[in-house]
Amino acid sequence: MESKDLGKSPIVQKLRDWDPQVVADVIEFRGETTVVVPAQHLLRTAEYLATEPSLRFSFLSDLTIVDRFPIEPRFELNYQLLSLDREERLRLRVKLSGAEPAVASVTPVWPTANWHERESFDLFGVRFSGHPDLTRILLPDEWEGHPLRKDYPVEGFR
């Protein structure tokens, strides 16, 4: 599944040339490229990918969290990027530990992240610093717990 020597993709090469620190790992699976980015570099990398004229990942399709409980770091945040001009997709992945998971919000780069991040906060309890309105979106405000976490039972707490 994972291999470290990859990253032959021109995008990954470009990222490495720009700043080797931001590419912690590259995963290729079924023709899809995932770049693992250290959490502290996420916003910087997002800005670069969205604005760099030869990349232009101007469209954020999706943000999905995968909870790997009990493995640490527990949360994997998958940002699904799309370049409309270059017709190319790229996935950014950030790993966060289970103790007070927080990462910078990417809403300054992609305003569409607003609801995606609210949903992630609602269902996983991951905090996004700098988010304009980090409140629950699908569940009632007084709900306790974050249902999509793996330690939350399917039938709920009774």
Place this chain on the structure above:
Amino acid sequence: MTGEARASTTTIETPAGPAQPMVLNMGPQHPSTHGVLRVILELDGETVLSAKSVIGYLHTGIEKSCESKTYSQCITLTDRIDYLAPLSNNLGFCLAAEKLVGIEVPKRAQYIRVLLTELTRISSHLVWLGTHAIDLGAMSVFLYCFREREEIMKIYEYVSGQRMMTSYFRIGGLALEPPPGWLDRVQRIVDAMPGHIDEYETLLTENRIWKARTVGVGMLSKEDAIAMGVSGPLLRASGVPYDIRKMFPYSSYDEFDFEMKTDNGGDCYARYKVRIAEMRESLKIIRQAMNKIPAEGPFRAELPGVIPPSREEMKTSIEGLIYHFKIFTEGFAPPPGEVYQAIESPRGELGVFMASDGSPKPYRVKFRTPSFVNLQSLPNLCVGRLIADVVACIGTTDIVLGEVDR
């Protein structure tokens, strides 16, 4: 925009001081919200100063439920996400699972899938057109649209046995062989539809009331549309040529000859025109698919242990029986990994993110639903305009609340 709207309207001075903006709760039980959407509007007179959508009333935890079911069992849940386009959801989920396992679907099944999902697009656009028109006061269009939609529902029923929750696409192909004579029924719809679309257009396209309610209403610029992650007809009506069927073809869409319709208007009228044009393009695809579908051939792939064997094989061979039993009791286990598969649903980019940990149940399934993301752009559409335009703006985004809340 909010500031301009505030400045351009007169503030009434009362003895108690300047008038305060009024907060109006629209929904969750409001006919124009097409379900249970609540919009909190801040108003100055009739002008909208801000709009905040409150969603979640239909949240049923479909993504969490998927984690406790096998891959095949999840298909029935996908119908219920967007109940106006069940086959598109089936397709998105099946394609993601097929990508994860690495299944090549037979061409015959791929063409049948294309034909049925394009029919779904037409039926979904018909519901949109009918309800949008009734919101804006055109009653008869609604009745015509539902008349034609009914014919498409009958095709679903004939092919899958279900009118709405079809679950007809399965991982690796189709649930069962389509019944004989189904293409003749599709042919009747394809023959009649262009005339019906002309009929809707005579009622609306040059209608003065329709134009007064839609032209210039709900403007969404190209830049805003991309920034808000909007997709589907909403994005194309703002002049961005993004159609997943063209950009990342799936299910043999690259073998079909059709045009991607865009419009630079960016208003409700442009979206109306794009959707009408899309219905005509869908008919074009359906006609081509009818010629392409071979009369004979497998309707699902063969992959022992993953795809159920045929009925005959199950009854006559011991391997077939074992595989049948194992697939329906345990399911199959794809290799660990994550995939993202997007399709062009009638509403836009329907993405399915699927993570496997090597067990027979998906570790995580995420549905990136177009309605959820498109609804986020509602304030961009209606701030600075009148309350009546909010109705037009909600209608034009073509949201399905089941899909917004999942």
